[in-house]
Amino acid sequence: MPDKRNIFIGTSVHHWNDPRIFYKEAVSLAKKYDVELHAPAEFDFKEEKGVKIFGLPSWHKVADRKKIRKELLKRIRRSTADMFHFHDPELIFLGLYVKIFKRKIVIYDIHEDYYTQILLKKWIPTKLIRTIVAIIFSFIEKLICNSFDLIIFAENYYKNSFPQKIIDKSIDILNYPRLNEIKSIDRNNNYVKIIYTGNVTVDRGAINMIKCLSVLIEKGYNVKLYLVGLLKDEDIISLIEKDAELSNNIATIGKQKYIDYSIIKKHYSDANIGLALISSKAHYEKKLLTKFFEYMQNEIPMVISKYNEWEKLIHDTECGICVDPDNVMESANAIEYLINNPTIAKQMGKNGRKAVEEKYNWDTQAEKLITVINSI
DSSP: OOOOOEEEEEOSSSOTTOIIIIIIIIHHHHTTSEEEEEEEOSSSEEEETTEEEEEEOOOSSGGGHHHHHHHHHHHHHHOOOSEEEEOOGGGHHHHHHIIIIIOOEEEEEEOSOHHHHHTTOTTSSOHHHHHHHHHHHHHHHHHHHTTOSEEEESSGGGGGGSOHHHHTTEEEOOOOOOGGGOOOOOOOOSSEEEEEESOOOTTTTHHHHHHHHHHHHHTTOOEEEEEEEEEOOHHHHHHHHTOHHHHHHEEEEEETSOOOHHHHHHHHTTOSEEEEOOOOHHHHTTOOOHHHHHHHHTTOOEEEEOOHHHHHHHHHHOOEEEEOTTOHHHHHHHHHHHHHOHHHHHHHHHHHHHHHHHTSSHHHHHHHHHHHHHTO
């Protein structure tokens, strides 16, 4: 039976159709609650999949988000919602405002290990300043979280840096793919399509993947690398476009623009191998990336970095190969192995899909989410 309570979901960073925020959480919650989503969009309002979506201004640089936060605060002041669900660390002060002045339920959704993420922010001038900012934010976040009603962690290990008082009112809602997205796979390319999805940056292995592709081309393989995600780094763009061989064999699907998940799904449908050659160990080694489970659900065998949690996933599911991301030859050899052993590669893909159907799917998380919010 529907719950008459209203949930105000707010994000200043993520686009309105963010897979986790909209397609997973908001749509799932809308089956039981009256849900409104306030997020950057190209429109003022629309209703989709039972969710009322109120557009916020789009942003291009960090400074742009100040006006988005001001607009969010105006809407919060006018809102009669029963619960406020915030998705960005920069919105914790808005959450505190809600608790102090509106005395409503506040849910804080933690998508990242923000301490290590801040250490990777190049727009913060020096390593020392990044470290100081990370320490200060970590302290403030924990302090303010004491006043919130529910903390949601997108990864199991995020809670490890929080005090027990906060852990006791938290839940892990993992970013698994939706079962209803699993469709039949049809791959008839006349080349090997290697795919990477997500933001394309040096920290996320862009250079590693490009070097790896060059080795495979030199060996005579007919391969193409599809970088499907936001690419803003001019150095990476220049590296690709100034080299004729690279520009002919690398497709940058999200150059200077946000990519809708429907486009990502389209590219999954005919991809042969998935990559995640990420070498920023401190931030990524403990987290299981959403792209892993999306590769798995689409029967794409993957070649990923050799980190403990990642190796455990590969060992448990037999859906790919782990390599040293900074060892170009090792990575290229792993891809070459999958190309030359199509039967094994296909079985790895099937193993991954089976694991998603049985365990790593959003249905398990949606049930947890609705149950815990219903209990508040």
